Amino acid sequence: MIELYTAATPNGHKISIALEEMGLEYQVHELDLMAADQKQPEFIAINPNGRIPAIIDTDNDNFAVFESGAILLYLAEKTGKFIPTDPNKRSKAIQWLMFQMGGVGPMMGQANVFYRYFPENIPSAIERYQHEGRRLFEVMDNQLAKHPYLAGDEYTIADMAAWPWVRIHDWSGIDTEGLTHLQRWLNELAERPACQKGIVTPPPSELSDEEQAKEIRKMVTR
Structure with missing residues (x-):
């Protein structure tokens, strides 16, 4: 089981797409970035940089991986999929x-x-x-x-x-x-089913584009 800590952002979607493509079982833990969930001590213990995404591999002694590129490499090596052997x-x-x-x-x-x-x-x-x-x-x-x-x-x-x-x-x-x-x-x-599923995992915000921009503007200027 992969525990996925994520949010509805491009970096988060990379990992949900990969998990779908690789057929791995995973559980989503959605973080509220506006509420600064990613800065809470329990998440900092997983990712010291306080950014999504991050994963915990429960099949590998609860091994934690952060940074989206590192997670993609880890999952590709774990499954032997989507990275060439040559x-x-x-x-x-x-x-x-x-x-x-x-x-x-x-x-x-x-x-x-x-x-x-x-x-x-x-x-x-x-x-x-x-x-x-x-x-x-x-x-x-x-x-x-x-x-x-x-x-x-x-x-x-x-x-x-x-x-x-x-x-x-x-x-x-x-x-x-x-x-x-x-x-x-x-x-x-x-057209790939995994991409279609991955970009709605977790579901997108129900706010309008203008409302989203307003909320993110608050976060950017804190």
């Missing part, structure tokens, strides 16, 4: 996983903050992060012009990591016009 192909999958962890996620996250949540309108900051997000999408589009998936011919944890972020590009204000290969990849993954 050393070179495995390296490519990890490279594209790190591309998401170090590039797509942080840049889109900052675009979200300055475009949606920050109390002051700072056009230079908005433009910077949206421009970099678009550049990263173009890198992905070039790769996907040559291969069906980010790491090559196999669907891997690299795709699971990137898809939940790229699919919300409108929320970040990042245009995907002309990126036909990226759009093909987005659409194909959206």
